[in-house]
Amino acid sequence: MDQTAGRDADLLDAYSLSVSRVAETVGPAVCALGVGGRGGGSGVVLSPDGLIVTNHHVTAGAREARVRFADGREAGARVLGSDADTDLALLRAETGGLAAARLGDSARLRQGQIAIAIGTPFGFQATVTAGVISALGRTLASNGGRPIEDVIQTDAALNPGNSGGALAASSGEVIGVATAVIRGAQGICFAVASNTVSFVVGQILSFGTVRRGFIGVSAGTIPLPQRVADAAGSAQRTAVMLHRIEPDSPAARAGLKSGDILVTLDGAPMTGPDALLRRLASDAIERPLPARLIRGGRFLERALTPAERAAPGRAA
Secondary structure (H helix, E strand, O other): OOHHHHHHHHHHHHHHHHHHHHHHHHHHHEEEEEOOOOOEEEEEEOOOOOEEEEOHHHHOOOOEEEEEOOOOOEEEEEEEEEEOOOOEEEEEEOOOOOOOOOEOOHHHOOOOOEEEEEEOHHHOOOEEEEEEEEEEEEEEEOOOOOEEEEEEEEOOOOOOOOOOOEEEOOOOOEEEEEEEEOOOOOOOEEEEEHHHHHHHHHHHHHHOOOOOEEOOEEEEEEEOOHHHHHHHOOOOOEEEEEEEEOOOOHHHHOOOOOOOEEEEEOOEEOOOHHHHHHHOOHHHOOOOEEEEEEEOOEEEEEEEOOEEOOOOOOOO
16 A cells, blocks of 8 residues: 555544544434424434424424434423524423533534534434535525524535434534435535524523514625734624615614624624624613624724514514
8 A cells, every 4th residue: 555545544544533433422412303293303412401402393383292312212302492583492301311412613613624414314313424514604594584694504414304413523512403405406405503503592491482683684704804803903703794784674774784794793793693693682672782893994883773573584
């Protein structure tokens, strides 16, 4: 075997070991969900006492589910809350002592990283597929009509039944919850980013639902040059690009325009849409928030007052 072939074999071996370690670490925390007579999907156990996250479309309209865990146990579970706007739901299983996964920081992800999907496609429990993060910051239409921002695109194979399962990084942390596949496409699958998952789980545990401020924008992530970050007095490397402003929305009334780059809101760095969604939590509703943005290469200050979003189908 020549040196090049030897190095290639070593790299493949390292890749295999990485995927195997993640399967051993995260796999025990991935469960199968059965909901009524209409099938089910996958779920990820977040705490040993039985908190499980899955997709809204897996549990939609149901109050209870049946869970089969990786260790062979079965138990009932109660739906604590569901959010169509992010396609996420939270359940509490009627058992404890469970293997649990750890949520990672999706803001630290990079295109090309290894991505490992673990779920129960077609009812086959603990199925592992691997690929890479194909793209970050995608926008995907939710069942509620509102765009799910900052979605992870991966080529790790997802099939019916994977919905609600884990997308993990080589570190063994869950970086997303599998949500959708484009039918007829090869290797185009999506997961709700873990930072969005953390936000929704916190809201459901606090309020039983997700209360959101509404400012009327659609947005994406944009790199922030070092010189701009220095001028803003911030260490952040990304910011929020505003793609569209809804007429007569809080953002429009505050003078925000399509193409503006939102750097901070209420003093918090806006590193991406997930950071914006977190800042538009219940405590921001009807409260003027100082916003710092860039337009045409110049910094501007605006006061932005989120309204409470009373119904689905509107932008962030």
